[in-house]
Amino acid sequence: MDTIEQSRIEENREIVRAFIDALFTQGDLAAVDEYLAEDFLNHDPPFDVDTGREGMRRAAAVFRDAFPDWQATPDLLIAENDLVAEHFSATGTQRGELLGAPPTGRTVTLRGINIFRIRDGRIVERWGRLDELGFLRQLGLAPDQE
Numbered sequence: 001m002d003t004i005e006q007s008r009i010e011e012n013r014e015i016v017r018a019f020i021d022a023l024f025t026q027g028d029l030a031a032v033d034e035y036l037a038e039d040f041l042n043h044d045p046p047f048d049v050d051t052g053r054e055g056m057r058r059a060a061a062v063f064r065d066a067f068p069d070w071q072a073t074p075d076l077l078i079a080e081n082d083l084v085a086e087h088f089s090a091t092g093t094q095r096g097e098l099l100g101a102p103p104t105g106r107t108v109t110l111r112g113i114n115i116f117r118i119r120d121g122r123i124v125e126r127w128g129r130l131d132e133l134g135f136l137r138q139l140g141l142a143p144d145q146e
Helices: 003-025 031-035 053-066 132-138
Strands: 036-042 071-080 083-093 107-119 122-130
Touching: 003 031, 003 053, 003 071, 003 083, 003 107, 003 122, 031 036, 031 053, 036 053, 107 132
Parallel strands: 036 122
Antiparallel strands: 071 083, 083 107, 107 122
């Protein structure tokens, strides 16, 4: 791998890290405009939001409204060519309504894996798998395992 290619891969990794921090940890909804391409496609949108940029902005807003202290931490970022894979943990205390459930005051953790594709310095695609069942169990919205 040449130096230019390695530099581009590192830049892609930093784009994802900065995007996650700005949108989910800082709650900066304008990060959608800065980091996501106009033709962004979210292949696995959470909460049935739109698959485009506005859907990502809406998902982030829903989390910030319910969990004002939401902190997303990339536990692992692996980059190759134009792809960046992220394994993350995010935590927050439920202070607002979420999915029709009133605030519980519980601190919950959401874990997941995302894959982002970068083009010309902007994120153009996302694929993701979140531990939604574990998350819902922590909120009391799904039965515990027996």
